[in-house]
Amino acid sequence: MEKFNAYRIFNEDGKIAARVTQMTPDELDKGEVVIKAEYSSVNYKDGLAATGAGKICRKFPINGGIDVAGTVHSSSDAKFKVGDKVLVTGFDLGVAHDGGYAQLVRVPAAWVVPLPQGMTTLEAMTIGTAGFTAALSVAQLERNGLKPGNGKVIVTGATGGVGSVAVEILAGLGYDVTAVTGKDGEHDFLKQLGAKEVISRHTLEMGTKPMEKNLWAGAVDPVGGATTAWLTRTMNYGASIAVSGLTGGIDVSTTVLPFILRGVNLLGIDSVQCPMEPRLEVWRRLSTDMKLRHATAIAHVIGFEQLPETFATILKGGVTGRNVVKL
Numbered sequence: 148m149e150k151f152n153a154y155r156i157f158n159e160d161g162k163i164a165a166r167v168t169q170m171t172p173d174e175l176d177k178g179e180v181v182i183k184a185e186y187s188s189v190n191y192k193d194g195l196a197a198t199g200a201g202k203i204c205r206k207f208p209i210n211g212g213i214d215v216a217g218t219v220h221s222s223s224d225a226k227f228k229v230g231d232k233v234l235v236t237g238f239d240l241g242v243a244h245d246g247g248y249a250q251l252v253r254v255p256a257a258w259v260v261p262l263p264q265g266m267t268t269l270e271a272m273t274i275g276t277a278g279f280t281a282a283l284s285v286a287q288l289e290r291n292g293l294k295p296g297n298g299k300v301i302v303t304g305a306t307g308g309v310g311s312v313a314v315e316i317l318a319g320l321g322y323d324v325t326a327v328t329g330k331d332g333e334h335d336f337l338k339q340l341g342a343k344e345v346i347s348r349h350t351l352e353m354g355t356k357p358m359e360k361n362l363w364a365g366a367v368d369p370v371g372g373a374t375t376a377w378l379t380r381t382m383n384y385g386a387s388i389a390v391s392g393l394t395g396g397i398d399v400s401t402t403v404l405p406f407i408l409r410g411v412n413l414l415g416i417d418s419v420q421c422p423m424e425p426r427l428e429v430w431r432r433l434s435t436d437m438k439l440r441h442a443t444a445i446a447h448v449i450g451f452e453q454l455p456e457t458f459a460t461i462l463k464g465g466v467t468g469r470n471v472v473k474l
Contacts, residue, residue: 153249154451156197158207163199165211167451172253175210176245179224179256182233184217185268187247188275189449189470190308191394194458196241205243211454212472213240214276215247216268224256232262234430236276237419248454250474260427263434272471273446274433277308280418282429282437284309284367284389285316287414291387295321298364298383303327305337305345306467309369309391311445314340316437317367325363327351327374333467340441353377357402358409365389372396379405379413391416394464446471 149172156165172181190213195201197211216234219227227233238258240246245253262271274282293300300317304310305326317324318341326342328334334345353359353373362381368374369392378388379401390413405411421429429437439445445468449457457470 151250152451153210153245154197154212154454155208156204156211163197165197165455170249172251175251175253178254180222180227180233180254180259181220182215182217182235182252182254183220184215184247184250184252184474186217186272186474187212187215187472188272188277189454189457189461189466189472190214190276191392191461192276193241194461197454197458198462200462203242209241209243210245210247210249210252211241212247212249213237213242214272215240215252216262216271217252217474220251222256226256227259232268233259234262234268234271235259236279237421248451248472248474257423260430263430266434269446269471270439270442273439273442273469274312275308275469275471276418277469278312278433278439279429280369280391280416281309281313281367282316282433283418283421283425284313284391284416285320285437286425286429286432287389287416288365288367288387291412291414292385293365293387295323299323299325299362300365300367301325301327301363301378302342302367303370303374303378304392304394305342306330306333307369307394307464308466308469310367311337311340311468312439313367314342315439315441315445318342319438319440320436329464330467336444336467339444354380356380357404361409368392370395372398373400375399376401379411382409382411385410385412387412387414389414389416391418445469448473
């Protein structure tokens with residue numbers, strides 16, 4: 148029986164440890180579709196899971212990786228046939244079901260998205276879970292009235308996976324993008340992606356009033372915490388904030404005033420259990436009007452052996468762009 152490499156996470160006497168190991172297909176979790184994996188990616192959630200820094204995994208041992216793209220190796224579901232290019236992000240992948248850090252991945256057919264026409268598997272994982280979250284954020288903002296002519300749109304945590312793709316997407320759609328980052332050496336990178344203005348998080352004046360000056364027509368916020376609270380105080384009338392992350396903390400200290408006096412909207416973005424219909428629509432847009440123009444600038448391709456150091460870097464907030472794992 149064929150053997151393949153997988154980056155597997157173990158709970159050894161209460162201590163989380165992860166390493167490359169060899170498996171056979173019959174050891175994988177059940178599902179109708181087996182994918183010969185080509186690429187996965189590194190998301191903040193992957194770092195939490197593989198290091199034990201967060202209680203992410205609901206079973207052990209488990210193959211890490213919350214997304215994957217590749218070719219159908221076998222399928223018992225008529226919707227997919229051998230040779231089809233596909234991708235999977237979210238659901239229980241890499242959390243309660245063997246994930247994408249493996250050369251073979253078996254998943255339920257209900258999780259599988261056909262690779263959009265004109266998109267490669269490398270491009271799909273340059274987007275990955277983080278990029279899909281960014282695109283979902285932009286789509287939700289647009290559904291709530293955001294248009295390019297409304298004013299400036301701010302992206303927090305702009306050099307990270309969600310942030311960098313959000314800057315790229317928004318700029319490509321014609322929005323006036325302001326990027327916020329704590330990495331002062333990456334301002335040129337963000338301007339290359341299309342940001343018209345870059346603000347250093349270290350010099351950002353958040354103020355202390357319940358409501359500050361109106362600044363933003365929309366916001367993509369993968370940071371949370373005090374940053375989200377500041378955004379609620381500085382949005383234009385009727386503007387929305389798409390919140391998808393917690394790197395800045397889970398507590399948000401604000402008042403009801405921005406919501407009842409300015410009609411500010413706080414939009415929760417969940418890319419994990421997103422239903423298939425909007426999921427397919429967002430992936431379609433990622434191959435058309437939201438297609439990344441600077442994918443090569445965002446993507447850094449790594450191998451299995453570089454995963455531990457990459458996890459350490461992403462948990463410290465040191466990653467710029469997207470780390471794509473070649474399988």
